[in-house]
Amino acid sequence: MNKNDRSLLLGMLLGDGCLKTKRHTKQDGTESVYYEYVLCHSIKQKEYLLHKLGIFHRIVGGKRPNISYEKSRLGESVRFSRCHKSFRILHKYLYSNNDKKFFTQRVLDYLTPESIAIWYMDDGGVKASLRPDGTVSSCQMVLSTYCTEQQADLILNYFQNKWGILGLRKLHKKSNSWYLVFNTKEGKKLEALIEPFIIPTMMYKLPSHRITRVLDTQTDSVGDDIV
Numbered sequence: 001m002n003k004n005d006r007s008l009l010l011g012m013l014l015g016d017g018c019l020k021t022k023r024h025t026k027q028d029g030t031e032s033v034y035y036e037y038v039l040c041h042s043i044k045q046k047e048y049l050l051h052k053l054g055i056f057h058r059i060v061g062g063k064r065p066n067i068s069y070e071k072s073r074l075g076e077s078v079r080f081s082r083c084h085k086s087f088r089i090l091h092k093y094l095y096s097n098n099d100k101k102f103f104t105q106r107v108l109d110y111l112t113p114e115s116i117a118i119w120y121m122d123d124g125g126v127k128a129s130l131r132p133d134g135t136v137s138s139c140q141m142v143l144s145t146y147c148t149e150q151q152a153d154l155i156l157n158y159f160q161n162k163w164g165i166l167g168l169r170k171l172h173k174k175s176n177s178w179y180l181v182f183n184t185k186e187g188k189k190l191e192a193l194i195e196p197f198i199i200p201t202m203m204y205k206l207p208s209h210r211i212t213r214v215l216d217t218q219t220d221s222v223g224d225d226i227v
Contacts, residue, residue, distance in 0.1 A: 001086055003110065005059040009090060010107055011115025012039060012052055015122020019091045021099055022083065035087040040079035043069070047201045048121065049078050060084055103151040108158040117197035119143075120190075126207050127181075139207040141187035143167075143180040152178035165189045 001009075013019065020036040039056070041049045049067070057064050065080040093107050111119075123144045128136045145152060152169040159165040167182045182190050184207075191206050203209040 001059065004112060006090070007110045007112045007115045008055055008118070009037075009059060010094065010110050011112075011118040012056070012122075013037075013090065013094055013101070014103075014107070014115075014119045016041065017052075017122075018101070019087055019095065020081075021091070034083055034085070035091050036081050036083045037087050037090075038079065038081040040070075040077055043076040043078055045201070046078050048199060049080070051199050052118070053080055056080075056082070060086070103145070103147060103155055105154060105158070108155065108162075111158075113193050114197045117194035120194055121198060121202045121205060124205050126205060138184045139187065140184065141182045141190050141207065143182075145179050146172060146175055146177040149178050152180060155180060159190075163189070163193060165193070 017037065017039045020038055022034050022036055024032045024034070026032060037056070039049060039052055046067075053065065053067070060082060062082075062084075065082045067078055067080050070077050070079065093104065093110075094101055096102055120141075120143060125142050125144070127140045127142055129138045129140075131137045143155075145155060147155075149169065156167050156169060159167055165182065166186050167180045169178045170181055171177075172179055187207060191208060195206060198206060
């Protein structure tokens with residue numbers, strides 16, 4: 001697996017993807033540990049999941065994973081999963097000893113504009129500030145990292161030092177975690193970086209493509225972001 005392929009697999013894990021730890025007890029009583037790569041989206045984002053599946057299958061090879069459909073109180077979702085020995089190193093990069101996902105400089109250094117675009121399509125959105133007449137005075141891009149303050153600062157430093165994009169961290173009081181905000185000027189830089197890799201059905205997450213929808217976003221809470 002080359003560096004770019006590893007970057008894409010990590011990018012899909014930073015957002016909605018996850019690695020599930022699986023344990024198997026052998027006949028001799030010893031336990032082996034392996035990891036299952038899982039990607040899941042709502043049925044409305046099936047095309048996006050298929051886009052990810054294409055990337056995933058090209059990198060991992062073997063039998064193409066099947067898409068499965070699930071229903072819950074939150075609605076219908078689509079998913080695929082796959083186990084592979086190479087996922088062990090990804091788990092080492094991205095998960096702590098207690099199996100919690102976290103951001104590290106090592107992972108960030110792997111990222112490319114394409115893997116950042118995948119991360120943003122998963123966890124990004126737009127938010128507008130309005131003038132009294134209802135017109136937009138500014139438009140922010142939001143990355144819902146929901147992480148610790150230390151990790152938020154690490155990500156902000158990465159964007160500034162690597163890409164020259166300045167952001168701010170904001171506290172999401174309900175979860176007591178931090179997310180990132182890029183103002184109108186810096187958001188233009190971020191959009192320019194990732195726009196070539198945003199698929200058509202996810203273009204609404206970019207300010208320049210969804211300005212009319214942004215007009216409806218009037219509060220400053222993360223829950224009202226367009227994601």
